[in-house]
Amino acid sequence: MKIYRIKYLFLSLLLAFAVISCNNDDEAMMDDDLMMDDDMMSMNPDFSGTYAQVDFMGRPGINTVLGADGDAKDAHNISVPTNQGTSFQAAYQARLEALHDAYAIALGLTAEDVDYQPNILGDILNGPSNDGFTNNPVTAEVLTTVLATDVLEVAPNAPTTYFNGGTGAPNYEGAIGFTGRTLQDDVIDVSLILLFGGGDGVRFNGEGGLPQLVTDGVSLTADNITTTFPYIGSPE
């Protein structure tokens, strides 16, 4: 459920859940108290039992934007990557096209006038001389197929970044991506560019009467991160 699997998308519904979670906390504390007595006797923490998956995250935020509905997001949380393509790709693609249709209508156009356009990955994968996004396009189906399998790739022997376009259009020299996620990576902007940026990455950039859909206009707060382990700043 998050590009950043932010479930904050539904925070306004959380007040009802807060009551439930408080109850859960109370039960957990009672269990802990009992367990601590056992632990004190054995001096070894008790790690026994079976633990069942309740939440899942790979890449940040894709599911926030493309998840079909609450049931689908709940299903995603208790899924495994081997099944995610089959389970979620078609719905992601439909959602991506529906968001384009929504803007078409809001702009006074017909839905057919505003479709997803293959994005910059085509150029990066195929090279600009190949006119990559035309001849071998990263279509909505190709993109959502990649995104539906919700794993965060991490390269042990290459620079780690969510996405870096290198020198940018048209040659994208030094471009690299899908090799990790740093604290500095602007994953929201990257995701927006891949979803709405089209072949040059700047479609829907707020100019020419079009909406701004390729940046959310915020950046990292500098004191959030540090240069030494654990790399994130003290709580505020």
Place this chain on the structure above:
Amino acid sequence: MKKTTKFITGFGLLAIATGIFVAADHIDAPDSMGTTADIADYFAFEPSLDSDNTVFIVDLQSNVLDDLAYGTFDEDVLTEINIDVDGDLTEDMVIQAIPRDGRMYFFGPVAPSQTGLNSQVLVDAPLGDVEISAATAITETTTDGVSLFAGPRQDPFYFDFFRFNEVLAPSAMDNSGFNVPGEDTFDGANTMSIAIELPNSMIGEATGTNVIGVAVYKTWITTNRKQ
């Protein structure tokens, strides 16, 4: 004061946006939201260029809004970092973290006893443990060169979340997309972080590749509640 104003405004906007979503997109609240097992965020990166280590950071919970579970690791919640080294999308190695009595215990990386949705704590593969920090970070480094941390940190995510909700539901009256500059909803928020830095040699060679052909581990995190 500013924060309070922002959140009150945000709730108002959200109420409007959510009404639209429920009508048009059937969005409902996921089961795990706002619980002690709620994953907030996940990062994985090399700590410096050409480093032989990888850092994994799992953020659980957040106080970005009131009424969310925040501030205490739940002893009934097992956090797992799943690592597929050969590209078949099934976990070959897992790293586990689970709290007990003020300390976070880590296990792995090791092949799990079973793959899929159910897990047991891999007690035969202890990695180390660290005292759960308060505001000041307490870290532990094992003899294998593994660094461990667990405790509250700033939420490093940044996103104009409230505007995002409006952007998802454009209308003829509001179709301009995001604002530049926007407002970082997560500025001032904290989260419960679990951080581990370890040598890649403990995970093994990556033989799977990503979409651009680079050798990668394919990773994901889960939270798992005791049954």
